[in-house]
Amino acid sequence: MDSRAVFVLLWMLLSSTSTGIKLDGNGYVDIIIAIGSRVPQDDMLIDKIKEMVTEGSYYLYDALDEKVYFKDATILVPSHWSVKDFSKARTESFEKAHIKIDYANSVNNIEPYTKQYGECGDEGEFIHFTPEYLLNDTLIELYGSRGRVLVHEWAHLRWGVYDENNDKKPFYYSNGRIEPTRCSKNIEGQFYEVTAGGSLQQCRTDPETLLLTKECTFFPDRNQITNSSIMFLPSLDPVTAFCHENEHNYEAPNMQNIKCGKATWTVIFEDSVDKDALRSLKPPESPPPPPSFKIVQRKQRVVCLILDVSGSMRGSRILLQQQAATHFLRNIIEEQASVGIVQFSTSASTLSPLTTIDSDNTRENLIKMLPKYVVYEIIFLTDGEATDNIELCAPSAIKSGAIISTVAFGKKAATALIEMAEQTGGKFIYANDELTSNQLMDAFASFTFSTGDYTKEPVQLESVGERTSDWFNGTVSVDQTVGNKTSFVIIYELSFPSTNTSHDKLLKTVTLNVPGTAEPGDWQYSIQTTILQALTLTVTSQAAQADVPPITVKTRMNQKSSDGTKPMIVFAEVSQNYRPVINAEVWATLESETGIEHTFQLLDNGAGADASQGDGIYSRYFTKMVNGRSSLKVRVKNQEGQTRLAAPKKSGAPYVPGYVVNGVVQLNPPKPPVSEEPLEVGSFTRTATGESFEVTLSGTAPPNFPPNRITDLSAEIQEDTVLLSWTAPGEDLDQGTAKSYEIRWSFDLDMLRDSFSNGHVVNTAAVSPQEAGSVEQHSFNLSFPIQNGTTLSFAIQSEDEVNATSETSNIAQASKILRAPKPPGISNPGMNLTVLVISVCVVTMVICFIVAVTTWAVKRKKLSSESKVELTI
Numbered sequence: 001m002d003s004r005a006v007f008v009l010l011w012m013l014l015s016s017t018s019t020g021i022k023l024d025g026n027g028y029v030d031i032i033i034a035i036g037s038r039v040p041q042d043d044m045l046i047d048k049i050k051e052m053v054t055e056g057s058y059y060l061y062d063a064l065d066e067k068v069y070f071k072d073a074t075i076l077v078p079s080h081w082s083v084k085d086f087s088k089a090r091t092e093s094f095e096k097a098h099i100k101i102d103y104a105n106s107v108n109n110i111e112p113y114t115k116q117y118g119e120c121g122d123e124g125e126f127i128h129f130t131p132e133y134l135l136n137d138t139l140i141e142l143y144g145s146r147g148r149v150l151v152h153e154w155a156h157l158r159w160g161v162y163d164e165n166n167d168k169k170p171f172y173y174s175n176g177r178i179e180p181t182r183c184s185k186n187i188e189g190q191f192y193e194v195t196a197g198g199s200l201q202q203c204r205t206d207p208e209t210l211l212l213t214k215e216c217t218f219f220p221d222r223n224q225i226t227n228s229s230i231m232f233l234p235s236l237d238p239v240t241a242f243c244h245e246n247e248h249n250y251e252a253p254n255m256q257n258i259k260c261g262k263a264t265w266t267v268i269f270e271d272s273v274d275k276d277a278l279r280s281l282k283p284p285e286s287p288p289p290p291p292s293f294k295i296v297q298r299k300q301r302v303v304c305l306i307l308d309v310s311g312s313m314r315g316s317r318i319l320l321q322q323q324a325a326t327h328f329l330r331n332i333i334e335e336q337a338s339v340g341i342v343q344f345s346t347s348a349s350t351l352s353p354l355t356t357i358d359s360d361n362t363r364e365n366l367i368k369m370l371p372k373y374v375v376y377e378i379i380f381l382t383d384g385e386a387t388d389n390i391e392l393c394a395p396s397a398i399k400s401g402a403i404i405s406t407v408a409f410g411k412k413a414a415t416a417l418i419e420m421a422e423q424t425g426g427k428f429i430y431a432n433d434e435l436t437s438n439q440l441m442d443a444f445a446s447f448t449f450s451t452g453d454y455t456k457e458p459v460q461l462e463s464v465g466e467r468t469s470d471w472f473n474g475t476v477s478v479d480q481t482v483g484n485k486t487s488f489v490i491i492y493e494l495s496f497p498s499t500n501t502s503h504d505k506l507l508k509t510v511t512l513n514v515p516g517t518a519e520p521g522d523w524q525y526s527i528q529t530t531i532l533q534a535l536t537l538t539v540t541s542q543a544a545q546a547d548v549p550p551i552t553v554k555t556r557m558n559q560k561s562s563d564g565t566k567p568m569i570v571f572a573e574v575s576q577n578y579r580p581v582i583n584a585e586v587w588a589t590l591e592s593e594t595g596i597e598h599t600f601q602l603l604d605n606g607a608g609a610d611a612s613q614g615d616g617i618y619s620r621y622f623t624k625m626v627n628g629r630s631s632l633k634v635r636v637k638n639q640e641g642q643t644r645l646a647a648p649k650k651s652g653a654p655y656v657p658g659y660v661v662n663g664v665v666q667l668n669p670p671k672p673p674v675s676e677e678p679l680e681v682g683s684f685t686r687t688a689t690g691e692s693f694e695v696t697l698s699g700t701a702p703p704n705f706p707p708n709r710i711t712d713l714s715a716e717i718q719e720d721t722v723l724l725s726w727t728a729p730g731e732d733l734d735q736g737t738a739k740s741y742e743i744r745w746s747f748d749l750d751m752l753r754d755s756f757s758n759g760h761v762v763n764t765a766a767v768s769p770q771e772a773g774s775v776e777q778h779s780f781n782l783s784f785p786i787q788n789g790t791t792l793s794f795a796i797q798s799e800d801e802v803n804a805t806s807e808t809s810n811i812a813q814a815s816k817i818l819r820a821p822k823p824p825g826i827s828n829p830g831m832n833l834t835v836l837v838i839s840v841c842v843v844t845m846v847i848c849f850i851v852a853v854t855t856w857a858v859k860r861k862k863l864s865s866e867s868k869v870e871l872t873i
Contacts, residue, residue, distance in 0.1 A: 021098060021158065023277050026284050027071025034076040034094040036102030036452030039131050041081040045101070046295065048134040048146070049075060054290050055147025056154070062240055063151060063230060064268075066283035070291045077297050078451065089298035091403050091425040095450040098157065099127045101134065102452050105579035105648065109674045110139065112149050113652030114156035117571060117617040118558060119609075120260035121271030124157040124651070128578065142655055142668050144235025149653040152234040155242070156651045159272035161264040162255035164232040164243065165654050169253045171212050173815035176789030180218040181254050183264075184247040186226035187233070189219050190660050200665055210817045222659040231256060231264050235656050242268065250749055251813060255651070258711055258810045259611065261753065301337040301449045302354065307370070308382040308409070310345035317409060317433050320440050321381060323491055323507055326367050328379075328444035330511075331487055331540050332458050333357055337449075341369050379447055380417070381407040407431055407443050408629065408692070411593045418694060422560060430593060430629040430692035435493055435534035436465035437591070439631055442689040445540065454577065455543035458485070459550050463633075463687045465536035472535045473526040477637065479684035481551050481576065483517040483544035488525065493533040517544050522683060549577040551681070555588070555634045555690035557622070562695050564703040567733055568622040569609045572602050572634045572688070580616020581681060582646045585639035588620065593628045600735070602634070603773055607727030608708045608734025615649040621733035625695045625702045632690035637683075644678035706804035708733040708772075715794045715814035720786050722814065723779045724794060730772030731800045738769040738798040738806075743778070749793040749811055756795055756808045769798065791815040 022030050033049060057070035076092045094100065104110065110133045116124035127150075133139055134146065143149055155161050164183040172179055180189070192200040193215045203216035224236060229243035243249070248263035260267050269278050305325060313321070333339060334357070341352040352369040355362060405426035406417035410433060421428035427446065431439035445460050462476045478486065490496070490510040496503065502511040518541065527535060543550045551574065558569040570588045574581040586602040602620045606613030609621045658667040697703070707729035716723045724743065730736040744759030746752040752759045767778050786792070796809040 024071060026068050026281060029071045031073040032092050032097045033073055033099040034097030035078055037078040038103055038453050045131060045134060050293055052146040052150050056150035057291050059147050060151045061288055067278055067281045069288040072292045074294045074296055079299050086295050086297040089296040092296055094452045096425055101129050104130050105577050106674055111652055112153060113650030114153045116156050116651045117611045121160040121267055123160060123273055127153040127157050143653050148234040152230055152653045159268045161231060161267045162259050163651055164229055164254045164256050166254045172253050174251050175791045181252045183229045183232050183243045183249040183252060184226050185249045187224060188221050191216055191218055217657050219658050219660050219665050222661045234653055304340045304342060306342045306380045309343045312383050322370055323509055324440040324444045325370050327441055329363050329366050332445055339366055379405045381409055383410040405447055427691050430631050436467050438463050438465045438536045441538050446689045454549040454552055455546055458540045458542055460540050460687050461685050462539040467534045469532040471528050476523045476539050477683035477685045478518045478520055478523055479682050480520045481548055482541040484542045486514040486518040486541040488512040489538045491536045551576045551581055551684055553636050553686045553688040555688045557693045560693050564625055564697045567705055570620050570622050572618045574636055575616050576645060579648060580646050582614050582616055582644050583639055583642040585637050586618040587635045589633045590630050592626045592630045596626050598624050607712050612649050614646060623705060623732040623735050627695055627697050629692055629694050631692050634688050636686040643681040645681055646678050705732045707738045707798040707800055707806040709807040710796050710809035713796055713809045713812040715812040717814045717816045721779055721781055725777050728770045728772055728774040728776045729798050734772045737771050739801050740799050741767055742797045745792055745794045752793050752795050753811055786816045788816055788818045
């Protein structure tokens with residue numbers, strides 16, 4: 001039979017439609033909601049999910065001028081839930097779910113949020129709700145109805161807008177007035193501090209900064225005269241709309257202004273993935289029906305390795321694939337998964353039927369069944385040199401709904417492999433056959449299947465290769481979150497001495513399995529060879545404790561294909577169970593199929609391509625594009641002992657401390673206390689492989705981009721001196737060094753935003769741009785004395801060597817404040833400070849109080865053991 005018969009087995013294993021949210025007429029379909037495997041069965045949870053999506057559908061319909069609603073959704077339940085009327089899952093998976101129901105990084109952290117780290121208008125990663133949030137109805141008063149919160153999060157996820165509140169800067173000064181950070185400015189309320197005893201007192205000012213203290217809180221009126229905005233406070237009953245341009249508050253120091261610089265409605269209709277559809281859609285003739293739901297369950301993972309054994313695979317390619325498939329079967333595929341093996345060239349044959357992984361013997365028996373001439377899944381590997389009819393098979397394979405992960409081994413593999421992976425929820429990996437690259441081993445190591453319980457998944461600590469005739473050595477850090485099932489796999493090209501470790505001479509592989517749990521610390525390896533040959537090392541491990549997830553790394557590009565018109569971005573997320581790992585050292589290597597390699601550091605500094613500082617998402621623009629396919633690999637390690645576990649930074653519906661009802665503040669219960677104290681992370685190393693991508697340029701030269709938009713400009717006025725700070729952009733986006741800056745200011749924020757060139761020019765002759773990512777500061781005096789209470793606006797553009805100009809930066813505002821204003825009490829926002837009476841109060845009594853805060857932390861004794869592996873060839 002021809003190679004199309006290979007897909008018959010795939011259809012028998014898994015079936016469904018392609019993945020990804022879509023608009024079917026006015027209704028969103030193919031929304032995947034997945035419940036994490038750690039969540040115990042609770043049928044009420046499914047009912048609450050349905051209620052939330054149904055309520056959210058009607059709220060969304062009203063918010064978008066009756067254009068869209070939720071039409072259907074699929075709920076994926078864990079495999080351990082007892083079977084009722086659940087259907088069999090097909091392409092649905094926890095890893096690629098749009099909404100995840102899972103426990104957070106600490107017991108009390110129940111806040112809903114959206115993982116979002118792209119540019120303005122880019123889709124987010126996923127929405128996260130905890131089971132407690134969905135099941136505890138008392139939380140509705142704290143965050144608003146669940147349907148409203150879902151629409152707030154949906155705007156993050158689908159349309160790439162940002163929050164219009166700011167917990168770090170809840171207030172700002174504007175021409176002598178205190179304003180709460182909000183949109184629109186028509187939202188009214190009162191300012192108070194809440195004492196430890198739960199009573200209210202007037203807000204105070206900090207005697208040093210003359211600003212309101214962090215204890216001051218804005219309490220919105222329960223009833224409002226405005227209906228916006230959903231991205232500020234969806235919990236307010238009158239709020240049913242997103243901010244439009246005519247009411248958007250451009251002064252507010254929130255992420256929407258910093259990242260987008262425009263109203264949420266404008267982003268949705270001009271920049272989002274749905275922009276074309278939303279502009280053309282007409283409201284349906286009748287109101288939308290309630291969403292339909294399908295409950296599905298995956299009992300176990302079913303994998304078929306489909307391996308190309310055609311003549312073009314002879315030589316090193318066959319051996320490399322045997323080695324990688326062996327590594328997958330021995331160290332990567334999880335317990336209780338079922339694996340089958342098929343080989344094909346001009347015809348296909350089954351080497352092993354579906355076999356459940358239930359012991360090490362089963363793994364070894366499957367390894368023996370691997371073809372001696374090569375193989376791959378629906379992991380499907382081919383070099384493409386003897387499979388011309390893959391293009392004909394692809395449409396049928398995609399329609400089958402099988403999750404197909406594909407590996408293109410070499411430059412000639414069909415482009416249909418990319419389409420099959422993308423349309424079925426699988427991964428596409430390009431791997432070269434260079435012996436030192438280790439790309440094929442990395443590809444197979446990336447084919448894990450997450451259920452939300454990362455304690456049961458393998459983690460790759462190291463993957464490195466070198467061609468040498470001397471020492472091949474280095475250090476692998478085993479941190480306290482891993483240690484079980486730790487293995488060192490050495491692959492050699494020509495020869496290796498006899499050792500007391502597992503040595504497969506046919507596969508040219510030496511394996512060292514560490515018994516029990518490997519001790520935390522730095523493990524040194526030293527391998528000496530007296531002949532010139534290629535050597536590679538792959539180290540994997542799993543969680544040391546069943547209740548402590550390991551530190552994990554995920555990496556991807558913002559585009560899987562590019563024609564060079566839009567900048568490409570590399571992302572790497574370093575976390576431990578949703579908690580970000582900050583201050584790590586992260587390097588990305590992108591290698592084209594022609595062998596051109598680019599290695600550069602990714603940053604978590606909130607500048608350039610990076611959306612938010614300190615969120616554990618490390619990012620950088622990739623500007624050196626070349627035609628063809630390229631691979632992506634990142635390496636992560638502790639940066640000189642500075643790496644920490646931090647409190648999550650989130651885009652999400654805000655907690656509401658209370659409301660003003662009939663002029664009286666009604667307090668809500670406080671949020672459960674959550675520890676935000678950073679925790680030390682010991683030495684660790686990680687490597688991760690992302691999906692490959694393809695570039696198709698009109699020519700051979702990479703595109704030229706201007707410097708990136710500055711998004712972190714800040715301003716301060718000290719007497720009559722203005723101090724500006726920002727992060728330096730590059731010559732090309734965030735790479736290199738820009739040529740010059742142009743700084744302008746204005747009394748009128750809107751004028752500066754709409755017409756930068758009409759602002760007043762600041763002399764920047766003494767400012768020499770530094771390398772991208774550096775902290776820039778510039779202080780100067782204006783030509784006139786600044787009056788007390790005056791607010792000025794500032795913006796920057798940068799220019800490169802070919803005079804390409806960046807977009808205008810975020811607008812930074814600063815006010816001159818010489819006298820501490822009387823703190824606002826019972827008042828509407830926008831209190832005029834220039835008419836306040838300043839009084840001096842003599843303090844005759846000091847009331848001391850102690851606020852007891854319960855925090856939870858786990859500190860483990862740091863072990864400094866050092867292990868060595870030394871071999872001589």
